[in-house]
Amino acid sequence: MLETVDLKAKLTKAEYKGIADPLDLRLAELQRRLLDAEIPVIIVFEGWDASGKGTAIGRLLRGLDPRGYKVHKPGPPTEDAIMRPPMWRYWQLLPPHGRIALYDRSWYSQVLDDRVFASKGDQSWADAYQRIRTFERQLVDDHAVVIKFWLHISKKEQKKRFKKLADDPVTAWRVSAMDRKRHKRYDRFTDAVEDMLRETSTASAPWTVIPAHDRRYAHVRIGETVAAAMENALTRKHSEPAPIAEVHLPNRRTSPLDRVDLSLSIARDTYRDQLRDLQKELHRIEHRMYVERIPAMIVFEGWDAAGKGGCIRRMVRDLDPRGFEVAPYGAPEGEEKHHHYLWRFWRNIPKAGHLTIFDRSWYGRVLVERVEGFATPEEWQRAYREINEFEQELAQFGMVIVKFWMHISKDEQLNRFKSREETPHKEWKITDEDWRNRERWDAYWQAVSDMIERTSTPDAPWTIVEGDDKPHARIKTLETVITAIGQTLDNA
Amino acid sequence: MLETVDLKAKLTKAEYKGIADPLDLRLAELQRRLLDAEIPVIIVFEGWDASGKGTAIGRLLRGLDPRGYKVHKPGPPTEDAIMRPPMWRYWQLLPPHGRIALYDRSWYSQVLDDRVFASKGDQSWADAYQRIRTFERQLVDDHAVVIKFWLHISKKEQKKRFKKLADDPVTAWRVSAMDRKRHKRYDRFTDAVEDMLRETSTASAPWTVIPAHDRRYAHVRIGETVAAAMENALTRKHSEPAPIAEVHLPNRRTSPLDRVDLSLSIARDTYRDQLRDLQKELHRIEHRMYVERIPAMIVFEGWDAAGKGGCIRRMVRDLDPRGFEVAPYGAPEGEEKHHHYLWRFWRNIPKAGHLTIFDRSWYGRVLVERVEGFATPEEWQRAYREINEFEQELAQFGMVIVKFWMHISKDEQLNRFKSREETPHKEWKITDEDWRNRERWDAYWQAVSDMIERTSTPDAPWTIVEGDDKPHARIKTLETVITAIGQTLDNA
Numbered sequence: 001m002l003e004t005v006d007l008k009a010k011l012t013k014a015e016y017k018g019i020a021d022p023l024d025l026r027l028a029e030l031q032r033r034l035l036d037a038e039i040p041v042i043i044v045f046e047g048w049d050a051s052g053k054g055t056a057i058g059r060l061l062r063g064l065d066p067r068g069y070k071v072h073k074p075g076p077p078t079e080d081a082i083m084r085p086p087m088w089r090y091w092q093l094l095p096p097h098g099r100i101a102l103y104d105r106s107w108y109s110q111v112l113d114d115r116v117f118a119s120k121g122d123q124s125w126a127d128a129y130q131r132i133r134t135f136e137r138q139l140v141d142d143h144a145v146v147i148k149f150w151l152h153i154s155k156k157e158q159k160k161r162f163k164k165l166a167d168d169p170v171t172a173w174r175v176s177a178m179d180r181k182r183h184k185r186y187d188r189f190t191d192a193v194e195d196m197l198r199e200t201s202t203a204s205a206p207w208t209v210i211p212a213h214d215r216r217y218a219h220v221r222i223g224e225t226v227a228a229a230m231e232n233a234l235t236r237k238h239s240e241p242a243p244i245a246e247v248h249l250p251n252r253r254t255s256p257l258d259r260v261d262l263s264l265s266i267a268r269d270t271y272r273d274q275l276r277d278l279q280k281e282l283h284r285i286e287h288r289m290y291v292e293r294i295p296a297m298i299v300f301e302g303w304d305a306a307g308k309g310g311c312i313r314r315m316v317r318d319l320d321p322r323g324f325e326v327a328p329y330g331a332p333e334g335e336e337k338h339h340h341y342l343w344r345f346w347r348n349i350p351k352a353g354h355l356t357i358f359d360r361s362w363y364g365r366v367l368v369e370r371v372e373g374f375a376t377p378e379e380w381q382r383a384y385r386e387i388n389e390f391e392q393e394l395a396q397f398g399m400v401i402v403k404f405w406m407h408i409s410k411d412e413q414l415n416r417f418k419s420r421e422e423t424p425h426k427e428w429k430i431t432d433e434d435w436r437n438r439e440r441w442d443a444y445w446q447a448v449s450d451m452i453e454r455t456s457t458p459d460a461p462w463t464i465v466e467g468d469d470k471p472h473a474r475i476k477t478l479e480t481v482i483t484a485i486g487q488t489l490d491n492a
Numbered sequence: 493m494l495e496t497v498d499l500k501a502k503l504t505k506a507e508y509k510g511i512a513d514p515l516d517l518r519l520a521e522l523q524r525r526l527l528d529a530e531i532p533v534i535i536v537f538e539g540w541d542a543s544g545k546g547t548a549i550g551r552l553l554r555g556l557d558p559r560g561y562k563v564h565k566p567g568p569p570t571e572d573a574i575m576r577p578p579m580w581r582y583w584q585l586l587p588p589h590g591r592i593a594l595y596d597r598s599w600y601s602q603v604l605d606d607r608v609f610a611s612k613g614d615q616s617w618a619d620a621y622q623r624i625r626t627f628e629r630q631l632v633d634d635h636a637v638v639i640k641f642w643l644h645i646s647k648k649e650q651k652k653r654f655k656k657l658a659d660d661p662v663t664a665w666r667v668s669a670m671d672r673k674r675h676k677r678y679d680r681f682t683d684a685v686e687d688m689l690r691e692t693s694t695a696s697a698p699w700t701v702i703p704a705h706d707r708r709y710a711h712v713r714i715g716e717t718v719a720a721a722m723e724n725a726l727t728r729k730h731s732e733p734a735p736i737a738e739v740h741l742p743n744r745r746t747s748p749l750d751r752v753d754l755s756l757s758i759a760r761d762t763y764r765d766q767l768r769d770l771q772k773e774l775h776r777i778e779h780r781m782y783v784e785r786i787p788a789m790i791v792f793e794g795w796d797a798a799g800k801g802g803c804i805r806r807m808v809r810d811l812d813p814r815g816f817e818v819a820p821y822g823a824p825e826g827e828e829k830h831h832h833y834l835w836r837f838w839r840n841i842p843k844a845g846h847l848t849i850f851d852r853s854w855y856g857r858v859l860v861e862r863v864e865g866f867a868t869p870e871e872w873q874r875a876y877r878e879i880n881e882f883e884q885e886l887a888q889f890g891m892v893i894v895k896f897w898m899h900i901s902k903d904e905q906l907n908r909f910k911s912r913e914e915t916p917h918k919e920w921k922i923t924d925e926d927w928r929n930r931e932r933w934d935a936y937w938q939a940v941s942d943m944i945e946r947t948s949t950p951d952a953p954w955t956i957v958e959g960d961d962k963p964h965a966r967i968k969t970l971e972t973v974i975t976a977i978g979q980t981l982d983n984a
Contacts, residue, residue, distance in 0.1 A: 029917075032920065036920075054812055054814060057813055057814070058810075058811070058812055058813055061813050062809060065801070065805065066804060066805060066808050066818035066849070067801075067804070067818045067820040067851055069813075070817060071813040071814050071817075073814050078570060078571065078572065079570065080570065102813070104814055173783075291665075309557070309559070312558060312559070313557065313558060316558050317554060318550075319550070320546055320550055321549055321550055321553050321561075321563040321594070322546060322549070322563050322565050322596055325562060325563075326558035326559050328559040333825075333826040333827070334825040334826010334827055334828060334829075335825070335826055335827075336826060337826075357558070359559055425521070428524065428528075
């Protein structure tokens with residue numbers, strides 16, 4: 001594959017002059033149009049050491065407005081990153097809609113190095129490429145442009161460039177021990193790179209191999225590739241069919257919610273003893289999680305006034321607050337609105353050994369955003385797969401995932417709303433929005449049923465909690481969490 | 493000081509029972525009221541190892557809504573933190589308005605350890621306490637409640653507790669080598685702690701020393717101290733005088749802007765040569781900054797259409813984009829609105845060796861926020877000092893700070909506005925807001941004059957740039973930056 005690259009490709013100074021300036025103008029104009037269209041651009045620069053990635057990035061950016069781009073140079077993962085799933089740190093480096101992010105080395109470098117140096121089993125990099133394909137596809141589905149360059153030079157050329165750098169005392173520091181190690185393994189790297197290009201060249205995020213012996217040629221090829229990809233994205237965005245205003249929800253015949261036995265309850269005195277025991281047990285579990293470095297996530301979704309808050313408070317009562325965090329999520333605001341909807345949840349992924357409880361979550365995409373029309377039908381229908389991929393990636397990292405749908409009857413909800421309105425210290429809990437949501441009970445019922453059916457997976461199953469009796473709900477959520485995390489710990 | 497602490501203080505189980513539950517209810521109620529009042533709460537737990545900080549935090553939080561608090565346990569600084577001013581990482585850990593942050597060790601621990609172990613010069617910890625006093629005062633001025641506990645136990649008690657932990661295989665790992673090292677130096681630590689308490693007990697952020705031999709006693713003392721501080725904060729906030737609607741700006745007799753010679757200009761051909769040379773020179777400087785680990789910040793403020801963007805683009809044209817970043821700032825949005833106004837700028841402080849160019853900045857506080865009334869007179873008048881402190885702290889870390897006021901005449905602004913409206917590819921640059929701001933020219937003139945007079949300091953001086961002639965402005969800004977960073981490099 002790489003041996004067919006024409007490394008002799010070059011441009012004369014005169015040829016270059018005629019092309020470069022108009023290209024800069026075209027790119028500057030495109031940058032403005034993409035900003036208006038809120039399309040984010042992700043440009044990956046991978047390539048041999050000394051192939052000129054830094055220079056190429058600088059040249060590409062020359063004509064652009066520096067307020068609209070950001071260059072990242074991800075090094076080896078920090079301790080904080082090692083304690084989280086591999087893609088976590090790259091989610092933090094994504095550009096907001098309309099902006100450009102450039103990566104001098106990216107999510108690919110680590111995989112290549114790991115493969116060539118760490119002699120891991122084949123499966124590990126295959127998994128990594130799977131994760132990357134998913135990552136890039138999710139971004140492209142969110143209208144991002146993903147452009148990936150491999151800057152190619154021969155082993156001989158690399159040697160020559162290293163020598164030139166090393167001979168000059170001003171630049172000698174730039175040739176690192178790692179660079180030399182990689183140079184020695186040029187051939188093994190070639191195999192790994194060809195594999196990477198094959199495995200991760202997709203229709204929506206293709207690789208472009210750039211012959212990089214001649215800088216002028218490389219710069220023009222890169223600039224033209226970027227411009228073409230940007231133009232494509234603009235055409236694609238403008239030619240999209242107008243979003244469907246309202247999706248007609250077929251009436252469901254059956255739903256997992258039909259079978260919920262809301263009469264389940266528990267006697268008060270049994271409850272108090274059980275609760276105390278379970279709280280202590282969860283505290284022990286928290287401690288074992290910390291020692292064994294097992295992370296866990298608990299998701300609470302449910303009808304308004306279903307008792308999420310009460311369950312959460314009892315769940316954490318005996319826990320060491322340094323080991324857990326409760327993350328409440330409302331409507332996205334500020335910079336959250338300028339990112340992929342999963343972005344704000346990726347920021348709160350717990351570290352190894354820690355627990356995060358999500359009070360509402362990414363399921364808002366297929367619940368409130370679906371029902372209220374904040375997401376297009378195409379977007380929320382796509383979301384089931386995205387969410388399953390997201391949770392699978394976390395599970396693969398060793399995350400325990402427990403998801404609760406807190407279920408109550410429509411009558412019980414009415415009672416609770418009224419009681420909140422009548423009790424002075426509970427009044428703050430009830431808002432007009434709660435009443436509005438209640439009017440949409442049937443639409444939510446459909447959305448919840450679809451959600452449970454389509455996102456209950458072996459690694460991240462839903463548990464429906466019978467919530468009319470609060471003590472029952474609190475015991476059941478505690479027991480479920482203890483069992484799920486406990487099993488993982490026992491197998492660790 | 494510490495020897496007077498009554499370590500025998502204790503509560504019987506019966507006494508405790510009568511106090512603890514009502515205290516929990518009081519705290520829960522206060523948490524809700526502080527959320528409504530948007531008052532952030534910062535609770536620092538420092539104290540001897542094994543004095544029970546973790547347990548005390550857990551007990552304090554027991555009755556609170558876990559969605560409203562977050563516990564931080566800052567360890568030694570990461571590589572990322574070391575490359576930035578010391579308080580940088582603590583700014584990232586501040587609670588949004590209305591929320592509670594608790595710190596199991598905080599900005600104090602590092603200072604204590606450094607002092608006792610690293611045998612640094614006296615000046616280093618004195619500076620640290622100065623920084624901390626400023627930090628806490630700025631937060632309190634922003635309506636935060638700052639509560640600080642020192643959990644005190646005797647050397648004998650500490651030894652006993654270590655032994656108990658070490659004897660149990662389940663808890664033995666909790667006694668670290670560092671803990672033992674600190675225990676050996678208990679007396680030297682005592683001196684350092686007493687000094688810390690003296691140096692950083694201020695009226696607005698006092699220390700409370702808690703006798704921690706008896707856990708029940710400690711928990712009650714802590715809870716009551718927190719509750720009292722919260723109540724105080726609510727009273728203070730509610731008894732504040734109503735903000736003055738409009739501040740009457742006295743007409744200035746003189747202004748630094750009077751003396752600006754807007755006729756300065758430069759010939760086109762001289763300009764092109766100079767520009768090219770200066771761009772190359774700045775590239776060399778950027779490289780030296782990286783090697784010497786010197787960070788730098790450039791602030792661009794100025795009239796609308798004064799040419800900030802053009803100056804910035806020419807400034808970065810030859811730079812390696814991995815070494816700099818342009819950070820544009822508009823009105824605060826999303827979570828930015830729920831924090832101290834300096835918070836969003838602290839997030840973008842460059843690392844050692846890097847350059848950040850701020851396109852508009854924290855000076856918005858004393859410009860647009862003053863003129864438009866978004867900040868109260870009390871707030872913007874206080875801001876001059878806060879800004880000087882902020883910049884001084886950065887300068888102390890070794891940051892080079894260059895600030896430009898881009899100045900043009902009112903006539904020149906009108907010409908540029910019109911030309912923007914008439915030129916198709918410049919139209920996007922002009923908005924209704926620009927015209928509105930123009931109407932307030934005189935009020936801005938006052939605000940700019942005050943700003944320049946009150947925040948030009950030796951470490952962070954303002955440079956007024958004569959902007960009617962764009963080439964002159966571009967050359968002057970480049971030259972100023974090169975001189976400022978160059979001098980620091982020569983002295984490094």
